[in-house]
Amino acid sequence: MCRHNPCKPTNKLFPSQRFDRAPCLSCGEAEALRFESSVSYLSKVSFSKEPLEYTARSHLTPTSDAKAPWHKPCPQFEVVPEENCREAYPSDAPLPFSTALGEPGKQPAGAMPALATGAGHEPGLYELLAALPSQLQPHVSCPEDNTFLQNMFGERSLHSLIKVKQNKQTRIHECLQHYEESKPTPALDNTAALAHELSEELEGKPANGEIKELLKLLAKPHVKSLLMVHDMVALKSYDPELPPLPDDLDDDEDSVKIIRLVKNKEPLGATIIRDDHTGAILVARIMRGGAADRSGLIHVGDELKEVNGIPVDDKKPEEIIRILAQSQGAITFKVVPAMKAETPTKEPKMFLKALFDFDPKEDKAIPCKEAGLAFKKGSILQIMSQDDATWWQAKLEGDANPRAGLIPSKQFQERRFAQRQPVATLPFQRTSSKRSSGFRRSFRLSKRDKKKTNKSMYECKKSDMYDMADVPTYEEVAPYRRQSGARHRLVVLVGPTGVGLSELQRKLLISDPQHFSVTVAHTSRSKRSQESDGVEYHFISKSLFETDIYNNKFIEYGEYKGNYYGTSFDSIRSILSRNKVCLLDVQPHTIKHLRTAELKPFVVFVKPPSLERLQETRKNARTLSGKEDKGSTKPYTEEDFQEMLSTAQSMENQYGHLFDKVIVNDDLSAAFSELRLALRKVEMETHWVPVSWTHS
Numbered sequence: 244m245c246r247h248n249p250c251k252p253t254n255k256l257f258p259s260q261r262f263d264r265a266p267c268l269s270c271g272e273a274e275a276l277r278f279e280s281s282v283s284y285l286s287k288v289s290f291s292k293e294p295l296e297y298t299a300r301s302h303l304t305p306t307s308d309a310k311a312p313w314h315k316p317c318p319q320f321e322v323v324p325e326e327n328c329r330e331a332y333p334s335d336a337p338l339p340f341s342t343a344l345g346e347p348g349k350q351p352a353g354a355m356p357a358l359a360t361g362a363g364h365e366p367g368l369y370e371l372l373a374a375l376p377s378q379l380q381p382h383v384s385c386p387e388d389n390t391f392l393q394n395m396f397g398e399r400s401l402h403s404l405i406k407v408k409q410n411k412q413t414r415i416h417e418c419l420q421h422y423e424e425s426k427p428t429p430a431l432d433n434t435a436a437l438a439h440e441l442s443e444e445l446e447g448k449p450a451n452g453e454i455k456e457l458l459k460l461l462a463k464p465h466v467k468s469l470l471m472v473h474d475m476v477a478l479k480s481y482d483p484e485l486p487p488l489p490d491d492l493d494d495d496e497d498s499v500k501i502i503r504l505v506k507n508k509e510p511l512g513a514t515i516i517r518d519d520h521t522g523a524i525l526v527a528r529i530m531r532g533g534a535a536d537r538s539g540l541i542h543v544g545d546e547l548k549e550v551n552g553i554p555v556d557d558k559k560p561e562e563i564i565r566i567l568a569q570s571q572g573a574i575t576f577k578v579v580p581a582m583k584a585e586t587p588t589k590e591p592k593m594f595l596k597a598l599f600d601f602d603p604k605e606d607k608a609i610p611c612k613e614a615g616l617a618f619k620k621g622s623i624l625q626i627m628s629q630d631d632a633t634w635w636q637a638k639l640e641g642d643a644n645p646r647a648g649l650i651p652s653k654q655f656q657e658r659r660f661a662q663r664q665p666v667a668t669l670p671f672q673r674t675s676s677k678r679s680s681g682f683r684r685s686f687r688l689s690k691r692d693k694k695k696t697n698k699s700m701y702e703c704k705k706s707d708m709y710d711m712a713d714v715p716t717y718e719e720v721a722p723y724r725r726q727s728g729a730r731h732r733l734v735v736l737v738g739p740t741g742v743g744l745s746e747l748q749r750k751l752l753i754s755d756p757q758h759f760s761v762t763v764a765h766t767s768r769s770k771r772s773q774e775s776d777g778v779e780y781h782f783i784s785k786s787l788f789e790t791d792i793y794n795n796k797f798i799e800y801g802e803y804k805g806n807y808y809g810t811s812f813d814s815i816r817s818i819l820s821r822n823k824v825c826l827l828d829v830q831p832h833t834i835k836h837l838r839t840a841e842l843k844p845f846v847v848f849v850k851p852p853s854l855e856r857l858q859e860t861r862k863n864a865r866t867l868s869g870k871e872d873k874g875s876t877k878p879y880t881e882e883d884f885q886e887m888l889s890t891a892q893s894m895e896n897q898y899g900h901l902f903d904k905v906i907v908n909d910d911l912s913a914a915f916s917e918l919r920l921a922l923r924k925v926e927m928e929t930h931w932v933p934v935s936w937t938h939s
């Protein structure tokens with residue numbers, strides 16, 4: 244199935260016999276290939292068929308936040324990691340490069356990154372040094388150069404810089420790394436000239452022992468060279484200078500760029516496509532943060548002309564893969580740079596919370612499984628590119644790997660969800676239990692009155708419908724940290740009835756009554772003699788209750804025996820304005836009405852443990868009997884536990900994307916500690932919240 248026509252199930256990719264990815268049947272899309280990039284890139288720039296004798300060096304520094312324009316929908320093939328391809332296509336995945344620069348089993352060019360790693364990687368560095376002469380041999384034509392290299396890399400003093408000494412003396416390499424970390428900057432850029440002047444001045448002076456020693460030191464070629472290099476670094480004059488443009492340039496001749504990649508283990512992070520109309524092989528996609536992106540040498544739309552001197556114009560993508568597969572050592576690409584220059588734009592960072600699980604290996608539509616980024620519901624994704632309407636590029640927030648992976652775009656995922664789900668709205672699954680549903684009937688909670696309250700009276704039928712308007716894909720989020728003294732976030736507890744929400748709330752209230760509070764419900768029933776207004780309930784008239792319903796004042800409300808009961812938004816505000824944490828347990832469909840910048844709810848789903856653990860832990864627990872006599876309780880039955888478990892499952896399936904924290908109420912005190920800690924973190928630490936909550 245190809246990216247530009249992802250909804251047609253007939254457009255299937257099939258695994259080829261020879262290659263790890265085969266062309267899309269409808270558009271001829273080609274398969275994946277792997278090649279590895281290097282620590283550094285060499286590029287030649289030429290302006291005719293013959294490259295100029297010029298070599299530029301470009302280090303792997305992040306060069307582009309450039310918005311890579313999506314070229315146009317056409318077949319593509321991916322540059323992917325070898326190991327992954329092998330895994331995904333076990334039949335035959337002749338991925339081009341195995342060990343890049345090294346003998347089988349030995350650390351190949353992949354060892355090169357050790358140069359940039361911490362002190363713990365010296366063995367890699369040492370091995371690299373030892374392996375370099377033989378690895379460089381094929382690239383050195385002149386025997387004198389070869390001898391020179393052999394001698395240089397075999398130099399004992401060089402090895403002793405790196406080699407771990409037995410007496411564990413500080414190694415020079417370690418010292419250098421220390422300086423690298425402290426990022427020293429040169430104080431002067433003319434030390435060589437200064438040293439020269441000083442030497443001249445001192446020559447005329449009467450010489451004592453120290454002057455003589457200094458003059459001797461300054462005259463040493465090593466010291467001179469060191470100072471010269473110091474000045475070059477200070478002046479940053481190590482970039483090569485471009486040669487002048489040749490005068491006899493043919494206007495019609497395409498500019499050709501020659502790129503040389505030295506491989507390591509990192510995938511290049513690029514895909515190529517064959518243009519249907521012109522037949523040209525084009526770079527289709529550069530994965531943000533990948534090696535190709537960081538090199539800044541390859542761009543979307545660049546036309547691939549040659550690989551290792553072999554023209555590819557007339558080649559099928561799978562043939563190109565074969566060429567790459569057979570290549571050894573560094574690989575040279577000749578490309579015609581894309582006409583349209585990429586305009587580097589600094590896009591603001593966008594973070595999305597994933598509201599569904601995604602596994603690229605299971606996704607039939609993804610253009611390249613290996614380029615996909617797996618994530619779980621609740622993962623925070625940093626969006627790196629939305630250039631392609633169907634497949635965005637993203638990384639997991641906080642992931643050290645800078646290379647982005649493909650994720651389905653919001654629109655595409657919504658479309659797929661819509662296709663998968665039945666059109667009709669589904670009432671929540673009800674069981675044959677004497678209770679009508681395992682869902683909580685939460686606003687029954689009046690602090691003092693709970694035991695007398697028949698739970699079923701707050702059943703709110705219309706809210707039990709699954710809301711099909713919500714297609715959970717992604718939600719844009721931003722980091723939020725509550726300022727000290729600012730209002731607390733509303734704490735919402737959800738879970739199936741009998742799971743232990745009241746118990747957890749009770750424990751929180753007891754643990755710190757000055758800090759936590761619960762709402763007082765409203766009712767239209769008349770006050771009893773022992774009751775006080777605002778304590779058990781807020782007692783209001785039926786007509787006022789109905790006006791308040793009309794004015795959307797209630798989070799939840801229901802009718803029981805001709806009287807209304809409900810929890811108002813104002814009752815939450817009243818608690819929050821007293822700088823207390825408001826604890827609220829609601830039915831899960833209510834969460835979406837609470838998700839406002841004002842309340843910033845933190846939603847905790849309390850989940851039952853396994854059936855066995857329920858049976859073990861709830862031996863002495865009691866649940867409401869469900870009989871008409873209010874408040875009567877009974878021990879839990881197996882049926883109660885089954886209902887609790889299945890309701891928890893449905894809740895998680897349908898509303899899981901709205902939960903910030905899931906706590907399994909197995910051992911009560913452990914669950915309470917977990918809840919207490921989570922709530923402390925909500926108050927003190929940074930959390931991801933919908934971006935709109937941070938604007939107010």
Ligand SMILES: Nc1ncnc2c1ncn2[C@@H]1O[C@H](COP(=O)(O)OP(=O)(O)OP(=O)(O)O)[C@@H](O)[C@H]1O
Pocket residue numbers: 683684698738739740741742743744745746747860861863864865866867908909910911912914
């Ligand atoms: N982890 C636990 N271990 C043992 N018993 C527990 C645990 N959690 C709660 N219970 C007991 O289970 C019973 C039901 O708990 P609780 O009333 O808190 O449930 P609930 O979720 O509020 O249910 P409802 O919605 O029916 O009010 C109580 O007897 C309580 O003490």
